[in-house]
Amino acid sequence: METIPITYTEFGIANNYGDHIEMNVHLKEYPKLQSAILFHEKSHTKKTFSKEDIVLDLAPSKMNYLDLFKFMCRYPKTFAQFLPFYKRGNVMFYDINLLIVYAVLLGGIGLTTFLSLK
Numbered sequence: 001m002e003t004i005p006i007t008y009t010e011f012g013i014a015n016n017y018g019d020h021i022e023m024n025v026h027l028k029e030y031p032k033l034q035s036a037i038l039f040h041e042k043s044h045t046k047k048t049f050s051k052e053d054i055v056l057d058l059a060p061s062k063m064n065y066l067d068l069f070k071f072m073c074r075y076p077k078t079f080a081q082f083l084p085f086y087k088r089g090n091v092m093f094y095d096i097n098l099l100i101v102y103a104v105l106l107g108g109i110g111l112t113t114f115l116s117l118k
Helices: 025-029 031-043 051-058 065-074 076-082 096-116
Strands: 006-009 014-016 021-024 085-088 091-094
Touching: 006 025, 014 031, 021 025, 021 031, 025 031, 025 065, 031 065, 051 096, 065 076
Parallel strands: 006 021
Antiparallel strands: 014 021, 085 091
16 A cells, blocks of 8 residues: 555544545554554545445444544544534544435435334
């Protein structure tokens, strides 16, 4: 994998912007978790939207999800990772993968509700 610059933030867990990876500053305190997350982020493509990225985000990984959940509970600002829109500096970003996941979930809930009322 190629070398990509890493910047640190207080919000979210990690994001790959193509030209750099942004990671939560507190991950430095959890080297195993940081390593697994960094591997995951480096595995993303540089495309804005791709099937490979969705599969990567939804597929099982080598990450210890219990450790991740504990980390997120200890640093609640990490839950911002699940917002589909966010601002970094003066630029607004959107996460197309999250938008698709939310659309499918809401569509499924709506369809289930509709069918259950008949």
